[in-house]
Amino acid sequence: MWSIVALPLISILLALVVGAFVIVASQLVLPGAQLDLLLPVTAYSALLQGAFGNFDAIVGTLASTAPLVLGGLSVGLAFKAGLFNIGARGQFLLGALGAVAAGITLAGSPSIVAIPLALLAGFLGGAAWGFIPGLLKAVAGAHEVVVTIMLNYIADGVITAVVGGPLRQQGRSEAITPDVGNAALPIIIGSTGHAGILLAIIAVVVIGWLLFRTTLGFEIRTVGANPDAARYAGMRPRVVTILTMSLAGGLAGLAGAVVILGVNHLMTPSFGTTAGFDSIAVALLGRTNPLGIVAAALLFGALRSGATLMEILARIPKELIDVLQATILLFLVANPVLQRLFRLRGVKSGLDTTETLTKTYSGEAVVQ
Amino acid sequence: MFLSPFATEAVMTIEAAMTPEAPVIAPALEMRGITKRYPGVVANDHIDVEVRPGEIHALLGENGAGKTTLMNILYGLARPDEGVILLDGRETTIAGPSDAIARGINMVHQHFMLVPVFTVAENILLGEETMAGPIFLDRKEAHRRIVELGKRFGFEIDPEAKVGSLSVGWQQRVEILKALYRDARILVLDEPTAVLTPQETQEIFAVLRRLAQEGHSIVFISHKLYEVLDIADRITVIRRGKVVGQRLPSETDEDDLAALMVGRNVQLTVDRGDSKPADVALEVRGLEVKDDRGSVVVQGVDLDVRSGEILGIAGVAGNGQDELVEAIVGLRRPSGGRITLRGQDVTRASPRAVNEAGVAYVPADRHRFGLVLSFPLADNLVLTDYYRRPYARGVLRNDQAIEASAQERIREYDVRTPSATVRASTLSGGNQQKLVVAREFARDLALLVLDQPTRGLDVGSIEFIHRQTIAKRDAGTAVLLVSAELDEVLELSDRIAVMYRGRIVAIRDGRTADKNEIGLLMATGGQARAAAPVAETGPAA
Numbered sequence: 090m091w092s093i094v095a096l097p098l099i100s101i102l103l104a105l106v107v108g109a110f111v112i113v114a115s116q117l118v119l120p121g122a123q124l125d126l127l128l129p130v131t132a133y134s135a136l137l138q139g140a141f142g143n144f145d146a147i148v149g150t151l152a153s154t155a156p157l158v159l160g161g162l163s164v165g166l167a168f169k170a171g172l173f174n175i176g177a178r179g180q181f182l183l184g185a186l187g188a189v190a191a192g193i194t195l196a197g198s199p200s201i202v203a204i205p206l207a208l209l210a211g212f213l214g215g216a217a218w219g220f221i222p223g224l225l226k227a228v229a230g231a232h233e234v235v236v237t238i239m240l241n242y243i244a245d246g247v248i249t250a251v252v253g254g255p256l257r258q259q260g261r262s263e264a265i266t267p268d269v270g271n272a273a274l275p276i277i278i279g280s281t282g283h284a285g286i287l288l289a290i291i292a293v294v295v296i297g298w299l300l301f302r303t304t305l306g307f308e309i310r311t312v313g314a315n316p317d318a319a320r321y322a323g324m325r326p327r328v329v330t331i332l333t334m335s336l337a338g339g340l341a342g343l344a345g346a347v348v349i350l351g352v353n354h355l356m357t358p359s360f361g362t363t364a365g366f367d368s369i370a371v372a373l374l375g376r377t378n379p380l381g382i383v384a385a386a387l388l389f390g391a392l393r394s395g396a397t398l399m400e401i402l403a404r405i406p407k408e409l410i411d412v413l414q415a416t417i418l419l420f421l422v423a424n425p426v427l428q429r430l431f432r433l434r435g436v437k438s439g440l441d442t443t444e445t446l447t448k449t450y451s452g453e454a455v456v457q
Numbered sequence: 458m459f460l461s462p463f464a465t466e467a468v469m470t471i472e473a474a475m476t477p478e479a480p481v482i483a484p485a486l487e488m489r490g491i492t493k494r495y496p497g498v499v500a501n502d503h504i505d506v507e508v509r510p511g512e513i514h515a516l517l518g519e520n521g522a523g524k525t526t527l528m529n530i531l532y533g534l535a536r537p538d539e540g541v542i543l544l545d546g547r548e549t550t551i552a553g554p555s556d557a558i559a560r561g562i563n564m565v566h567q568h569f570m571l572v573p574v575f576t577v578a579e580n581i582l583l584g585e586e587t588m589a590g591p592i593f594l595d596r597k598e599a600h601r602r603i604v605e606l607g608k609r610f611g612f613e614i615d616p617e618a619k620v621g622s623l624s625v626g627w628q629q630r631v632e633i634l635k636a637l638y639r640d641a642r643i644l645v646l647d648e649p650t651a652v653l654t655p656q657e658t659q660e661i662f663a664v665l666r667r668l669a670q671e672g673h674s675i676v677f678i679s680h681k682l683y684e685v686l687d688i689a690d691r692i693t694v695i696r697r698g699k700v701v702g703q704r705l706p707s708e709t710d711e712d713d714l715a716a717l718m719v720g721r722n723v724q725l726t727v728d729r730g731d732s733k734p735a736d737v738a739l740e741v742r743g744l745e746v747k748d749d750r751g752s753v754v755v756q757g758v759d760l761d762v763r764s765g766e767i768l769g770i771a772g773v774a775g776n777g778q779d780e781l782v783e784a785i786v787g788l789r790r791p792s793g794g795r796i797t798l799r800g801q802d803v804t805r806a807s808p809r810a811v812n813e814a815g816v817a818y819v820p821a822d823r824h825r826f827g828l829v830l831s832f833p834l835a836d837n838l839v840l841t842d843y844y845r846r847p848y849a850r851g852v853l854r855n856d857q858a859i860e861a862s863a864q865e866r867i868r869e870y871d872v873r874t875p876s877a878t879v880r881a882s883t884l885s886g887g888n889q890q891k892l893v894v895a896r897e898f899a900r901d902l903a904l905l906v907l908d909q910p911t912r913g914l915d916v917g918s919i920e921f922i923h924r925q926t927i928a929k930r931d932a933g934t935a936v937l938l939v940s941a942e943l944d945e946v947l948e949l950s951d952r953i954a955v956m957y958r959g960r961i962v963a964i965r966d967g968r969t970a971d972k973n974e975i976g977l978l979m980a981t982g983g984q985a986r987a988a989a990p991v992a993e994t995g996p997a998a
Contacts, residue, residue: 303852304844307836314829320788321818321826322840323809 097374097381100420101388105133107416112405132403139398140391146398148279151286152351154390156181158289159344160368161375161382162296163215163337167233168377169300170333171313176222176237177341178365179244180215184342185349186248187214189266189356190256192349196270203272208288208346215342216335218244223334227327233334241365249358256356266356274351283351289386292340297379309333341368363393363411370418389414483546485510485674486531486562486643491540493526500526502698503540508643513665513675515689517682519718519915521885523698524678528645531676532564533557544643563636564645569628573621578603580620581635606637610667612660625774626657633664644668645676650684651912654773655943655976662688680915681944682711694718719917727923730931732951734763736799738935739785739904744794746780753792755781756959760937762904767926767936769950769967773979774941777959779821782908782939786818787811799903812841815903819893819910821939827893830882834874835863837881838896870895871921887918894922902934909940923949943979947972957982 109129116124125131140150160177167174174180191210195203222236253264274283300306311319312329319326344364349356367389374388375381392414396407484507493501501523508514518524529535531542533551541548544560551557557564571580578599600616607614612630620631629649636644646665650658665675665688679685685692685706692704694717702717715723739762746755754777762768772778783789785796787808796804798814806814820826828837839848839859847858863877872891874884881889890910897905907926911919926949930936940946946953950967955978962982965975977983 302854302856304849304854305852307843307854311829311832311840314831315825317825318827318829318840321808321820322843323807323812 097376097385097421100374100417103420104413104416108409108413109133111409111412112403115405128403128405132399132405132409135399135402136392136395138402139395141395142398145279145281146394148282150387150391150394151278152281152283152390153394154386155283155285155289155351156344156347156364157367157371157386157389158383159292159347160341160364161371161386162292162379163219163340163344164368164372165375165377165379165382166296166300166309166340167333167337168372169313170309170329171316172223172226172330172334172337173234174219174222174237174334174337174341175234175369176218176240176338177344177368178361179237179241180218180338180341181345181365181368182244182248182361183218183345184211184215184339185345185356185360186251187211187342188272188346188349189269190251192269192272192354193256193267195272196268198271200271200273200275203270204274204284204350207269207272207350208343211342211346211349212339213342215345216339218342219338220331220335223331223338226334227330245361248356248360252356252358252360258355264358268355269350272350273354274347281352283347285347285351288343288347292343293379293383296340300379305332341365344368367393367414370414373421374417482510484508484543485512485545486676487543487546488527488531489541489543491527491530491537491542493523493530493535493537499698501530501537501540504695504698504700506693506700508674508676510642510674511669511672512690513669513677513688515677515679515685515692516695517679517685517692517714517718518695519680519917520887520913521915522695522718524695525647526698527695528564528647528676528678531557531562531645558639558641561640561642562645563639563641563643564647565629565632565636565649566647569632571620571628571631573619575620576616577614577618577620577623577631577634578616580631581616581638583635602638603634606634609671610637610664612664624657626653626660629653629657629661630664633661633668637668641673643674643676645678647678648680648913649677650679650681651941654980655972656980658684682714682916685714686711696720715916718915723916723920726948727920727927729767729927729949729951732766732930734766734951735933736764737761738764738799739937740795740797741785742795742797744781744784744796745792746777746784746789747792748780754959755784755791757794758956758959758961760954760961762935762937764903764935765930765933766951767930767938767949767967769938769940769946769953770956770961771943771946771953771975771979772939772941772956776956778939778956779908781956782818782821782906782937785811785937786816786906815901816906817897817900817902817904818906819890819897819908821908821912823889823893828881828889831880833878834867834872834881834884834892835859835877837892838863838866838877840896842896866895866899869899870925887914890914890918890922894925898925898929902929905929905934905936907936907938907940909942910938911940911942911945919945943972943976947975955979955983 112129112132113126116128139146141147160181163177163180164174188207188211191207192203195206218240221240222233225231225236226233252266256266258265258267274285276282277284277287300310308319308324308329311322311324312326316326348364353360371382371385371389374385375383392410396410399405400407487507489505491501491504492499504523504527506516506527516524526535530537531551533553533556542551543549549560551560572583578596581603582599603614603616614627614630614634620628623631633644649661653661669675677685677689686709689706692706692709692714693700694702694704694714696718704714739760741758741760744755744758745753748754758781760768770778780789784791787803787806787810791804794804795802798816801814803811803814824830829840839862842848843854848855848862860877867874867877870891872884872895873888881892884892910922910926914922926936938946938949947967947970953965953967953970953975954961955963955975957979963978
């Protein structure tokens with residue numbers, strides 16, 4: 090167990106250390122500010138308080154975790170099939186668009202009809218945006234990383250065009266859609282805890298079940314682990330690729346739908362949270378495992394959710410969260426460097442640590 | 458001294474046999490009490506080996522016996538937990554491969570480490586560029602040295618030839634030249650003959666003997682017992698990390714060595730008995746297949762394999778056998794011709810359709826095709842059957858059935874593993890192959906396709922797989938066997954087809970086939986090219 094969580098934990102701790110330096114250093118550029126070496130402590134405790142300090146804070150954290158779980162599952166599922174879905178952001182936007190379009194149309198219908206249909210529209214919007222790179226990869230060998238990056242840009246354009254055009258609310262000077270009305274997700278806990286939290290939990294169970302209990306999941310994992318062996322075994326890697334990318338797109342789309350139907354209730358051309366890209370970080374940090382993704386999403390959700398209080402109490406801009414996330418990711422990706430670094434330190438501090446760390450990481454290498 | 462009684466005895470015999478012009482001096486290489494522990498296993502347990510100057514020393518052992526670990530330690534890729542390495546009698550630490558090379562230790566790997574699009578000279582210079590100035594290579598000087606080295610050891614090589622255009626035998630020579638160019642005094646060859654024809658093997662042996670005469674020490678790793686007996690001056694046998702014996706070729710034979718290696722008496726040649734060929738199971742007519750680059754590498758092959766017979770295809774690797782097999786099992790679309798299985802046209806059938814028609818396939822590359830190394834054994838055992846009852850119920854996996862069947866097959870096929878839940882990557886090569894065999898053999902078959910079924914395996918596993926193959930044949934299965942190991946083809950086949958440049962150039966009866974004739978057919982395709990160097994070297998053993 091330790092061997093699986095060691096690297097992510099070390100990455101998080103190191104990122105917090107780097108963040109502390111950034112906080113201290115940021116005071117130097119402010120004119121006339123005094124150098125407070127304890128500011129990182131103030132900032133981090135405010136962050137913690139903002140994320141978990143009281144019931145409302147916890148609910149807020151859960152609400153911002155839900156789309157990250159869905160997005161993380163999207164990227165993680167694709168990883169299992171050997172695909173790098175950089176396009177979670179685009180799929181997220183298209184999913185949000187699908188949800189808002191359906192939501193507006195069904196705003197007056199009973200919730201029991203409107204909500205499932207709006208969610209389905211969100212899923213399909215994202216799935217379509219995942220299907221395209223899957224298809225291109227399967228028939229033409231186009232690399233999904235390149236295609237999904239391109240599709241992210243196209244998604245931005247599509248949002249601007251549709252929100253400013255067909256979905257635009259009449260009689261408003263700015264481009265903004267009407268409210269989704271009855272299609273909005275109900276609040277099930279606290280004042281901000283929408284039903285998307287429940288949806289995310291269900292998705293974790295379903296994806297875990299799909300991957301490890303069904304024959305399709307076996308095919309996805311085989312294609313990801315060894316496409317040649319998959320072909321040999323009579324599986325169809327191309328079909329699996331298309332299917333997995335569509336499914337992954339659908340999950341990211343669902344994340345977008347949850348934000349629209351659970352939080353915003355309408356859409357502007359500038360819509361687009363960081364959830365799309367954060368999903369990649371979540372999947373990496375969670376080691377593409379459904380439960381790991383939940384843990385990673387909770388961390389990132391807490392960071393986002395606690396940032397506001399940190400900004401108020403410690404007067405550290407929210408953007409510090411971006412720095413922290415990026416640094417975590419850097420340490421994760423620089424995994425071999427980290428290993429060597431720690432092994433070297435171990436050599437200096439004594440033999441026992443060397444052995445422990447070496448063992449840990451060799452176990453790690455097999456896990457990957 | 459930590460020498461075992463065996464070793465002392467052997468050394469004494471050697472010393473007695475030494476000619477006056479080779480006085481007894483310190484061994485070129487001595488590894489003393491080498492111990493290496495990995496979690497759960499002792500890979501090397503106080504191993505003592507010494508190699509004299511000018512000696513060809515064979516290291517014999519099953520896969521997983523610890524040969525590789527020992528050589529990795531010698532090459533600086535692993536550190537021993539205990540023990541010392543002495544070069545010319547002086548204790549030495551070898552920190553890494555570059556350190557080893559600097560001390561004159563070189564390795565020729567089983568899979569050549571050559572760049573095909575580079576010339577011979579460029580490959581040899583790789584990493585060891587003789588500089589005329591700070592920027593430019595001194596090609597002339599390098600070429601001169603390469604040609605000179607080649608001549609010294611009895612072959613002429615063109616430094617300008619592209620390595621990709623050379624035969625495997627010549628590529629092997631390039632590997633050896635590469636080592637010599639770096640002034641190697643101790644040369645380690647890991648299964649050097651695995652990809653060679655008998656004639657090429659003899660040619661390489663001639664080169665090795667020449668090297669030894671010049672005072673180079675050679676460590677020769679092999680599992681082919683008769684080759685070891687042919688080339689080695691001394692043989693050290695390792696089993697489960699320990700030296701279990703040392704022999705001189707003059708005082709031992711294949712059965713003795715095999716027993717030492719495996720720890721029990723082994724039947725080296727399987728009694729294949731008589732075949733009872735029935736109806737034609739596989740019929741191939743005018744088959745044409747292209748390789749990945751689009752060139753036609755199978756050019757109009759006609760074959761019949763009958764139920765209850767083993768048809769062996771002999772041929773040097775790369776003569777279209779792989780593509781032929783891939784076309785038969787549905788992994789590659791033929792560009793022409795027809796494949797019929799028990800009267801059913803399967804020319805363009807998918808791998809799954811072929812599999813469901815009763816074809817099992819043991820692929821040449823078990824890591825690439827045969828197994829998913831990161832999956833547990835149980836999952837690998839249902840790799841082709843996972844969607845069928847009882848392993849699946851609708852869309853759901855039936856883990857109980859998968860686990861139960863895994864237990865049964867692991868027992869039946871003697872796969873050595875702590876459990877069915879460990880990853881396939883943790884098994885030794887022999888056990889991995891048994892795993893593939895356990896999956897492919899364990900159902901009723903119309904046709905069994907074996908591509909290099911025992912490559913890189915130990916004697917015990919080879920014996921096991923050969924027995925299973927004969928048993929399948931006797932049960933009425935048609936068997937198509939492809940192997941670059943001529944001995945294997947000769948031993949198992951009821952009929953032998955020789956494949957050369959995409960064509961079947963001859964078919965012989967397995968009982969009466971002549972090894973030299975087949976070897977020659979493999980190398981030349983039977984064309985009257987008496988001037989070819991192969992013919993000059995004389996007959997193989």
